Amino acid sequence: MELALCNHSSYPRIGDDPEHQLLRRTIAQHDKGEKTDEAVRAAQDRMTELALAEQTEVGVDLVTDGQIRWADPISHLAGKLSGVRVNGLLRFFDTNLYFRQPVVEARPERTEPLLLEEFRFAQEKSARPVKAVLTGPYTLARFSVGENGASSGFEQMLEGYTAALAAEVAALAAAGATVIQIEEPALLQHVDDFPRFEQCLTAVASSKDSAQLALSIYFGDPSAVYDQLQTLPVDILGLDFTYSPGLADRVISNGTARTLMLGLVDGRNTRLEDPAAVARQLEELARGAGLNRAYLSPSCGLEYLPRDRARQKLKQLAVIRNTFLGSPS
Amino acid sequence: MSRAKLQGLGIDLPLFPITSVGSFPKPDFLLKARADFASNKIRRGALEKAERQATEFWIRKQEELGVDVLVDGEMYRGDMVAYFAENLAGFEDGGLVRSYGNRYYHKPIISDEVHWDEPITLEWWKYARGITSKPLKGMLTGPYTIMDWSFIEYYPDRRTACVALAKELRNEVQALIDEGAKIIQIDEPAISVRPEELPVAIEAMHIMTDGLPAYFISHICYGAFENIYPGMLDLPVDNFDLEMSNSGLAMLELFKRRTYTKDISFGIVDSHSHLIEDDPTVEHRLRQALEVLPKEAIWVDPDCGLKTRTADEAVAKMQAVVNAAKALREEQ
Numbered sequence: 001m002e003l004a005l006c007n008h009s010s011y012p013r014i015g016d017d018p019e020h021q022l023l024r025r026t027i028a029q030h031d032k033g034e035k036t037d038e039a040v041r042a043a044q045d046r047m048t049e050l051a052l053a054e055q056t057e058v059g060v061d062l063v064t065d066g067q068i069r070w071a072d073p074i075s076h077l078a079g080k081l082s083g084v085r086v087n088g089l090l091r092f093f094d095t096n097l098y099f100r101q102p103v104v105e106a107r108p109e110r111t112e113p114l115l116l117e118e119f120r121f122a123q124e125k126s127a128r129p130v131k132a133v134l135t136g137p138y139t140l141a142r143f144s145v146g147e148n149g150a151s152s153g154f155e156q157m158l159e160g161y162t163a164a165l166a167a168e169v170a171a172l173a174a175a176g177a178t179v180i181q182i183e184e185p186a187l188l189q190h191v192d193d194f195p196r197f198e199q200c201l202t203a204v205a206s207s208k209d210s211a212q213l214a215l216s217i218y219f220g221d222p223s224a225v226y227d228q229l230q231t232l233p234v235d236i237l238g239l240d241f242t243y244s245p246g247l248a249d250r251v252i253s254n255g256t257a258r259t260l261m262l263g264l265v266d267g268r269n270t271r272l273e274d275p276a277a278v279a280r281q282l283e284e285l286a287r288g289a290g291l292n293r294a295y296l297s298p299s300c301g302l303e304y305l306p307r308d309r310a311r312q313k314l315k316q317l318a319v320i321r322n323t324f325l326g327s328p329s
Numbered sequence: 330m331s332r333a334k335l336q337g338l339g340i341d342l343p344l345f346p347i348t349s350v351g352s353f354p355k356p357d358f359l360l361k362a363r364a365d366f367a368s369n370k371i372r373r374g375a376l377e378k379a380e381r382q383a384t385e386f387w388i389r390k391q392e393e394l395g396v397d398v399l400v401d402g403e404m405y406r407g408d409m410v411a412y413f414a415e416n417l418a419g420f421e422d423g424g425l426v427r428s429y430g431n432r433y434y435h436k437p438i439i440s441d442e443v444h445w446d447e448p449i450t451l452e453w454w455k456y457a458r459g460i461t462s463k464p465l466k467g468m469l470t471g472p473y474t475i476m477d478w479s480f481i482e483y484y485p486d487r488r489t490a491c492v493a494l495a496k497e498l499r500n501e502v503q504a505l506i507d508e509g510a511k512i513i514q515i516d517e518p519a520i521s522v523r524p525e526e527l528p529v530a531i532e533a534m535h536i537m538t539d540g541l542p543a544y545f546i547s548h549i550c551y552g553a554f555e556n557i558y559p560g561m562l563d564l565p566v567d568n569f570d571l572e573m574s575n576s577g578l579a580m581l582e583l584f585k586r587r588t589y590t591k592d593i594s595f596g597i598v599d600s601h602s603h604l605i606e607d608d609p610t611v612e613h614r615l616r617q618a619l620e621v622l623p624k625e626a627i628w629v630d631p632d633c634g635l636k637t638r639t640a641d642e643a644v645a646k647m648q649a650v651v652n653a654a655k656a657l658r659e660e661q
Contacts, residue, residue: 014425014433027431071430088575089429089551089601094522096436096478098429098551270423270438270480306424306436 001286002293003324004061005317008216008238008267009133009183010073010301011051011066012310020307023047023068044069045121052126054311059318062131062179062295065122067303072099073135073183074143077115081108081164090143093185093219095268095304102144104153108160114168116175123176131214132177134168137161137200139186162200170207181214181238185300188220194228205233214238214261218300223250230257240299241281242266248281252288260291263299265316270309272316279323296321331567331592332625335544338511340464344661345615345629345654346397348594350548350570351468351514352409352634353390353402354643359383380405381456388461390644395651398464398512398628401457403636408434409470409516410478412449417497419443423480432637438480439490445497448504455508467505467513471547472498472537473530477519488529495533499541506543514546514570518633520561521552527560534564546570546594550633554580559587570594572632574614575601581621589622596632597653598646603638605645611653624661629654 013023026043029035051066070076072092079086083106089098115132122130140161146153165182172180182204187197205213215229216238222229223246229237238261241247251260262285264278285291296317302310335342355363362379365371387402406412414420414437423438450469458465472494476487484490505513515537520530538545547564550572554561558580561569573580573596597614598606618627629650635643 012426014427016424024431024433031431088599091522091552094477096426096428100429269482271482303427306426308424 001282001291003282003321004293004295005059005314005321006062006131006261006295006297007055007060007064007066007314008218008263008298008301009064009067009181010070010303011055011064011068012303012305012307013047013051013066013068015307020047020050048118048122049125052122052128052130055314056127058311058315060314061128063122063126063128064131064133065118067133067301069118072097073301074140075100075102077135077165078102078108078140078144078161080110080112080114081160082106082111083108083160084144087145095219097304099143102140103147104144104157104160105147107156108164110164110167113171114164116168116171119172119177120175129178131179131181132172133181133183134165136182136184136215137165137204138190138197139184140165142186142190158196158200162203166204166207169204169211169213170209173207173209173211177211179212179214179236180208181216181236182234183216183218185217185219187217187225188222191225194225198228198232202233212236216261218263219243221247223247226250227254230254235259236261236295238295238297239263242268242299248285251285255289256291259293259295260285261295261297263297265296265298265313265320267298267300267302267313268304270305272312273320275316275319275323278320282320282324331544334567335511338542338544340511340544342397342464344624344658345627347394347651347654348396348398348466348628348630349391349400349647349650350594350596350600350630350632350634351400351403351466351516352406352636353387353400353404354636354638354640355404356383356386356640359404377405384453384457385460388457391647392461392463394644394647395655396463396647398466399457399461400466400468401453403468403634405453409634410475411435411437413470413475413498414479416449417443417494418446419483420479436478436480438482439476439484440482442483443490443493443497445500449501451501451504451508454505454510458509464512465510466546467502467510467543469498469501469513469515471515471517471520471530472533473526474517474519477522487526488532491529491533492536495536499537502537502541502543506541511543512546513543514548515566516548518548518550518552520547520549520564521554521557524553524556524560527557531563531565534566538565544568548594548633550596551575555583558583562590566591568592568594568628570596570628570630572596572600573618574599574606575632578614578617581617584621589626592626592628593618593622594628594630595622597629598631598649600631600633600635600646601637603642605642606649608649608652608656611649612656615653615657619657
């Protein structure tokens with residue numbers, strides 16, 4: 001099996017070294033009126049470059065920009081759309097990260113690019129291909145609230161978010177993104193809503209042009225919808241294997257019609273995986289499901305870990321691959 | 330209703346007791362002292378002097394404002410979980426992770442068996458108690474939240490880690506009570522996140538509070554309350570301190586559907602906004618609470634700790650809370 005290493009999405013924007021505190025320091029000074037917007041952007045640029053360099057250095061084949069500029073996984077995209085304002089803090093799933101909840105006052109509309117400049121910057125600075133990552137329309141809608149209450153206008157929200165993200169995917173593909181990842185962790189909390197989810201994902205996929213579209217599902221066991229996920233018009237399917245030992249059995253028994261992004265390394269806990277154990281899992285998956293090609297990745301974004309541990313997790317990917325291939329690490 | 334319990338403990342409070350959740354912003358001189366200490370420019374004694382000075386500042390400020398139940402302001406704490414992890418055996422520092430926006434904290438790693446060796450918050454409680462005659466809360470972060478906000482490497486699962494922490498932290502509660510603390514707040518902001526684990530949090534809170542003579546408050550914030558209500562009412566505490574304003578008082582709808590049975594510290598100002606709410610807005614929130622809850626059950630405070638605000642903002646937000654409580658006391 002051909003095995004490529006990829007980062008999932010986010011990467012820590014801070015670390016214990018003074019160099020890694022640049023962005024925090026600059027934003028704090030900006031809030032006091034001591035630094036300009038340009039200084040904040042420059043700090044974001046620098047931390048993005050560091051994130052790209054660290055991924056490349058440890059051998060990741062498909063890197064991301066680390067989402068260094070994102071305030072959170074929801075408001076960074078939703079907050080740029082017309083018809084949406086950003087409100088109070090809510091917890092992002094069961095993580096220790098909080099996001100600002102979008103309040104949808106009118107159908108969300110994309111009036112400017114959302115990630116295009118960020119992607120261009122990262123691609124220009126990276127020695128490796130950069131995966132563009134967007135939180136998907138279904139998750140954005142599930143974490144938004146209508147102006148008049150939690151459930152009002154969900155269809156309108158979803159429709160608006162879907163159209164906006166489809167346009168962004170088209171723009172990213174036109175800008176040269178070869179892999180575009182849509183993140184939809186909210187699906188696992190609403191598996192009965194799969195038909196509606198499929199509809200919006202299909203609309204987004206229709207604008208990908210020649211780019212490969214990856215769908216990433218995490219923070220839960222996707223076994224219950226595994227067969228349905230196989231029917232979606234995506235090229236790569238990212239799965240979080242840390243929630244259920246049964247998922248690997250499901251993949252082996254049912255096979256896959258998509259290239260899998262195997263989230264076998266826990267992106268949320270500092271405990272390092274045993275490379276031999278993960279390599280055995282890979283061997284079983286490759287043989288059992290007949291995989292010719294796959295990505296090995298963390299189970300989710302790495303921003304939930306301290307920087308040194310995030311880096312170790314990425315290094316561990318390379319150790320696992322070498323163990324899997326029978327090479328010395 | 331727990332007024333009788335409070336009176337039994339010797340505490341008589343007015344209608345709408347005014348309190349705060351726990352933390353206040355650290356004054357600039359303390360921030361500088363902490364930075365100097367971190368870079369080995371000053372010794373611990375100099376840092377502690379600054380922490381005492383800052384604690385006294387906030388005690389006096391609360392007294393001036395007319396707060397009824399005071400807090401020490403947590404001048405000696407960094408993050409609410411990391412502080413306890415630093416003072417319990419079994420933890421190691423796990424480095425910085427982000428909580429929101431430009432806010433970061435040191436997320437600890439439970440890398441060995443946890444153990445309470447000596448009191449953690451007690452000396453600060455005693456110091457604050459010595460400089461005010463007002464009731465003063467004992468404050469600690471709860472075992473479920475410490476577990477949830479840590480990386481778990483030593484214990485096989487989350488429940489085992491949580492129960493182990495609860496058994497150790499009960500020693501801290503006991504130590505506070507032994508020194509005279511009557512009101513103890515156990516913060517559990519993580520509790521609403523995994524509804525399926527509510528029984529674990531309840532089990533841990535029983536371990537922390539059963540048989541101990543104090544009025545217990547638990548602060549919960551920024552989660553999906555609808556997932557744990559009314560089950561959360563089984564937590565063995567007297568008062569829930571809840572973030573209400575940030576969520577547009579959404580929990581009141583839940584209380585209408587299923588009667589709320591405890592005292593409540595009702596957050597009537599948003600702690601994470603620079604905006605200082607005007608008096609009519611804050612009073613209106615309290616009036617909305619009165620439409621659903623009995624007046625004797627309601628305490629008032631900000632949604633959450635105020636440490637992320639400037640000192641001026643924190644004082645202004647507390648002033649808004651005081652103004653609303655006093656205005657409505659006169660009407661009742």
